[in-house]
Amino acid sequence: MSAETPVQSAGTFARLRLRFRDWRGTRPFWAGLFTILGGVPIAYFPYATLKLGTMSLTMATTAGAGSLIIGVLLITLGLTMWFQQATRVFAGVAAIILALVSLVVSNIGGFLIGFLLSMLGGALAVAWVPGKSEETRKGRRAAGKGPKGDGAVEPSSEGPAGETGGTHAPFGTGDDGTAEGVRPEAHNGGYRVG
Structure with a gap:
């Protein structure tokens, strides 16, 4: 170990952070994240077992399969928003529709938590537009274009x-x-x- 080791690790962390920031800036990151987070409670709550001391509460309902399908589809749509930006509008509209269906099918949309997160993610996906990167703008200014x-x-x-x-x-x-x-x-x- 030398005195330069923390600087090198800080440089690696900063480099990774900047790479993640660049990756995040080229796609509807927050839309995908909120949609994924919205799908988790919708799929989880119908299969959850809550233990209170010796008593266990099970939320199993007849709509458990429907809740699981909606939750998995919302998670898939969130990943689609991250990795297939061209389909962001379709994925956003589909997430909004699935969030509305989850109100009826899945314990009031995962006790409104999954519903609200999925609606927010879908709306952000529809609103997202690709922006110009700083490097493109700087390159145009330098070239006089x-x-x-x-x-x-x-x-x-x-x-x-x-x-x-x-x-x-x-x-x-x-x-x-x-x-x-x-x-x-x-x-x-x-x-x-x-």
Whole structure:
């Protein structure tokens, strides 16, 4: 052991954390997580046995098989949201429908815990949109290839004060290059914010 060993392990942890962060940022991570967490109580509660001292309470009902199927499907949909981002809208809508069906079939949707988590996960999956990574944005700026469109800042050979070089925004745009009165869409981890 040397004095550099903790630094190396911290570097490995930081590297793994950043890799996980990059992986998480390219998919509807929270939608999948909430959907998986919602499927667990829906599938678990009908088969659970609660022990209170010497007395045992069993929640077995005739809808146990239906609850198990709904729970497993919700867990599968959550994994699909993580690994097949192209089907996120279908998976989100299916999770919402299964959460609603679980209210009737599975002990009030896993005592409302599974229902609420699955509804939240399904809604997040439908709302998630893939965002542009920082590296893509930095690469475009460095190469001089900015965004195209109405609100784009266009290069000019003559600036607003007559000096050569620089960029200017087209007439009728705000300071940030967007059209006046139009607010750019904000993104927060891929979920629509504004």
